[in-house]
Amino acid sequence: MSPILRLGILGATDTVESTHLPALHALSTQFELTILHDASSEALQRCQKRFNIKETTTSAADVLNHPQVDLVLNLLPFEYHEQHTIAALEAGKHVMVEIPLSLGIDGLRRIRAATKKGSVNSTVEGGPKVFVGCARRYAPCFTDIFKKEVASIDRIYYARCRNIAGPLQLPDQKAAKKGDSNGTGFNLSLNGNTNGKNNTNGSLTVPNTIINTTKFHTLLADIFNVDDLTAERVAFCRFLGTRGAHDLSLMRELFGFPDAVASISITDPFYSGIFHYTDNAEDGNTFTMLYEAGVDAVPRCDSHLTVYGSGKTVSLEYNFPCPGATCGEGVMSVVVEEAEKPENIEAAVNGNTNGHSLDGNVNGDGVCNSLSWPRAKRTVYTSTAADAYEKQFRAMYSYFVSGDAPDAKTTTEDALDDLKLVHMIFEHYDRQCGTIRTPLG
Known part of the structure; x- marks a missing residue:
């Protein structure tokens, strides 16, 4: 009989409550919700009652040192990823941490060293391991x-x-206005966009993240050693x-590493980049991908990854749940659009419709006008x-329990590839700003 992994969870934000906890609670034969941490007592009480969690705490140390915890889910903001991941590993516990695991090579090395150190006094079979959460990829x-x-696209022309x-929704607007912290050391800012001098950087009041x-x-x-x-x-x-x-992790799994980064634009809170790739065809066709991202004050999700071929366009559209929504409300869709030629399209183009005009409107030179062109088949x-979350957690469970889990693709080795792509971007940004004086830097 497969063991049940006992969970200790760091962070009980609205997003965690709407996505992670429902999925984990549904997998009761694999996971047991043992202890939940957060700075908000109200959030803890709500989650404990809803998901039947045994214990709650406002201290992260209570989770990291809990004797009945096999697996720590580190769902705190990025600047706490390395610190609490290392502490959990050294205590001999498995760790899942939301992407990114680290933005620095040294940080990744320290996490790997902690994995080896934790194997000495680990209570989990095979020693502690790290799994990186990126639900879109599952x-x-x-x-x-x-x-x-x-x-199936013969040649990719553009992406x-x-x-x-x-x-993003702030946990406590009143506390944010007063500049109070939520007990975890986060500075709450109504626009989340400070420039390091405790004053805002621009007039757009958009809560980006809480850090x-x-x-x-310091991190x-x-x-970057600067x-x-x-x-x-x-x-x-x-x-x-x-x-x-x-976004970057999803792009990398689909296309691999770009041949080159052509441009990076940073106009906080909007960001864009141009990447050049070579596809896997024998003749090595090249294509360009445009990346555009940002946060504004309009409550909607305009998010997709689209690939354009000559006769087919494939788009992955994702709208994961906003804070406060339930996990079931988030939807991912694949939209396939293909050119569907009528039987007589070739004859029409050649000026020979055999009495069957596509719409009765063929030009004298034998070329159909725009109304004669075939419509796209949309699936x-x-x-x-x-x-997505259920599939991710099942892969994570197999990885921790058996160690041989081909579906568990977001490991520390995979995180290293994510890190390489990030540094390709920053290296180009440094070259760009050092040689071209623009409003970008």
Whole structure:
């Protein structure tokens, strides 16, 4: 009989309550919700009652040192990923941490070292391991349909990844206005967009993310080994430490590493980039991908990854649940659009319709006008965010229990590839800003 992994969870935000906890609670034969941590007693009481969690605490140490916890879910903001992941590993516990695991090579090395150290006094079979959460990459629509449809395109001509969404919800607007912390050391800002001098950077009041500014700057200085971090670099790192990391990881799994990064634009809170790729065809066709992302004050999710071929366009559209919504409300869709030629289209183009004009409107030179052209065949496949999280957690369970889990693709080795792509982007940004003086830097 397979063992049940006892969970200790760090962080009980609205997003965790709407996505992670329902999926884990539904997998009761694999996971047991042992203890939940958060700074908000109200959130703890609500989650404990709803999901039948045994214990709650406002201290992260209670989770990290709990004798009846096999697996720690580190769902705190990015600047706490390395610190609590290492503490859990050294205590001999498995760890799942939301992407990104780290933005620095040294941080990744420290996590690997902690894994070896934790094996000495680990209570889990085979020693502790790390799994990185990126639910989009486990969604059935992505793994079973989207990747296959893209592979069927003879030649990719262009691709676009967009992630423009409305504001994240602050846990306590009153506390934010007063500048209070929520007990975890986070500085609450109504626009989440400080420039390091405790004043806002621009007039757009968009809550981007909640961070400990001092801790975040210290972390980035360690990652990039520089003392003078520009406001643009800090803003972009903050975005990559939240939503942006999911985009880049999805792009990398689909296309691999780009041949080159052509341009990076940072106009916080909007970001864009141009990447050049070579497909897997024998003749090595090249194509360009545009990445555009940002956060504004409009409550909607305009997010998709689209690939364009000559006769087929395949798009992955994702709208994961907003804070406060249920996991089942989030939907991922694959939209396939193909050119569907009528039987007499070739005759019409050649000026010979045999008495059957496509719409009675063929030009004298034998060329159909726009009204004569075939319409696209549109096919839509959907799966829910709940499906994605369930598949992710099943893969995670197999990885921790058996160690041989081919579906568990988001490991520390995979995180290293994500990190390489991030550094390709920053290396180009440094070259760009050092040689071209523009409003970008």
